[in-house]
Amino acid sequence: MGVDIAGWIECRQSFVLEGEDTPWQAAIDLQLLFPGRSYDAFACLFGIQNYANFRPVAAERGLPPDASPQVREEYQRWGEAFGTSWISWAEIKAIDWEEPAEQPDARIHWYEQAEDGSLVYKGKAAWDRDFAEAVGHSLIEGVFGARTWPEGQEWKIKGKIYRSERLRRKDVLSSWKAAFQVMEALASNYGDDGVRMIVWFYW
Structure with missing residues (x-):
């Protein structure tokens, strides 16, 4: 049984909608943008199934306390989720995609x-x-x-x-292509810090 990813991309409004307690709004379900399963992609950003030995960029940050109501509600339904974290588009833009893993691949x-x-x-x-x-x-x-x-x-x-080979971060870019394209497009309206990806993992 393998590990899969779930989550959402959110955008931050400049105001709080009536009846809500956060400016963050759910934009798109990550499962529409991340086809299949890529342990190396999971490892590169979030340290999950890290056989490639990457230094994770955003591991185990948990669910943001100001997550949108829709994301909070969906997350609660999963129950058995683990590895919950989030990362902003600004952080993703700052990644050095030429950076090698800390050690050779365990595979x-x-x-x-x-x-x-x-x-x-x-x-x-x-x-x-x-x-x-x-x-x-x-x-x-x-x-x-x-x-x-x-x-x-x-x-x-x-x-x-x-x-025995060592991977570089750029080796996982193709797995994130659709999600990153959506985040980049949303950032043109909401700013680099106003777009984030929230993820959790499940067996």
């Missing part, structure tokens, strides 16, 4: 060699039977998130090439 990246000699990226995993046997680990617990390997270390095993 091993693997490639196959094409006929022309070039390497074709096939994926990354916390555990692979051939790799585990080659490095002396027979159980998932022996590899899964338990250690990292020196960056650039490489193994050639049964026709596959395994590498």
Whole structure:
């Protein structure tokens, strides 16, 4: 069972609507903008499922006390949510997307060699039977998130090439593309500090 993300993008009005106690208003459901699941994207901003070893930008801040009524109501319905946090568009704009993770990825990246000699990226995993046997680990617990390997270390095993690699923040940008585009557009009306993303995670 994997981890997924939920939440909202909010905008801050210059006034408080009648009958409400906060100027923040729910703008769009994040689940409309974040397709699928990307642990590296979760890790980069919020430190969730952080196998990539990023320094999280906005981890575990909780639900803002001035969250909009709609967001508060929806959040209460989740019950089992965890990792709740938020981040403003101003903070996102200030991120150095070239910044590398603090350590190499805890997952091993693997490639196959094409006929022309070039390497074709096939994926990354916390555990692979051939790799585990080659490095002396027979159980998932022996590899899964338990250690990292020196960056650039490489193994050639049964026709596959395994590498220890370090991600950069820019490697997750495509996952956030739609959400960031919406936040940027809203910021043109509400200001960079007047747009924020509120998130929580669930199994």
